[in-house]
Amino acid sequence: MLELHFVTDPQLTPELVDELVDCWTDVSNAGGSVGFVPPVTASDIRETAVAAFARCGDLDHLLVGFDAEGRVACWLILGDAGSWLRSHWRWVLRVMVHPKHQGRGYGSQLMRAAAEASRAMGVEALHLTVRGGTGTERFYAGLGYTEVGRIPKAIRLAPGDDRDEIYMVNRLSLQS
Structure with missing residues (x-):
């Protein structure tokens, strides 16, 4: 498994934003459950991305995994819960590993780095949702997440293609 270099709240240069x-x-175009349905272009995503990145460094925290060449390999956002x-x-929002890096263990490394960064911030638990029908809940369960709820047919990908929204939690304070 190749190691990544993780940075929390990197400087959001125009080049890094473009890469993200x-x-x-x-x-998205590879079928990832990250808020869009293929086919999409960078211009389709940019407005949503810029709004998400604008919150980072203050309320939310961007965690980026860079490969050996210093390129974005994976990233996620640790989102504020919205209340004291x-x-x-x-x-845990927008978890993604670039398709060219799939199968290298980068997703697990990213999620472990998120847990470590969260513990350093004094965070006791991480929550996330997954789209039903993708099998990703098994991946997260293997990293200590437990399903705590499900809303049937909450996500509509297309007419007649409704998916469950699955809520999962990882109680970091219970882990060493």
């Missing part, structure tokens, strides 16, 4: 948007586009009553946990 390109990754998001490629992941929930300040002890974060949402």
Whole structure:
């Protein structure tokens, strides 16, 4: 398994934003469950991406895994829970590994880096949702996440193609 270099809240230069948007586009077009349905272009994603990145460094935190050449290999956002009553946990959003890096263990490395960064911030639990029908809940279960709820047919990909939204949590405070 190749090692990645992880950076929390890297400087969002125009070049890095372009690389993150390109990754998001490629992941979406490869069928990844990251908020879009293929086919999409970078221009389709850019507005959503720029809005998401604008919150990073303050309320949310961007975690990027760079490969040996210094290119974006994977990334996610640790999202603010929206209330001081929930300040002890974060949402894990937009988890993606570039398709050319699939099968190398980068997703597991990314999620472990997210847990480590979250613990360093004093976060006790990470929450995420997955789209039913993709099998990703098995991946997250293997990393310590537990299904805590499900909303049937909450996600509509196309007429007649509704999927469950599955809620999962990883209680970091219970792990060493």
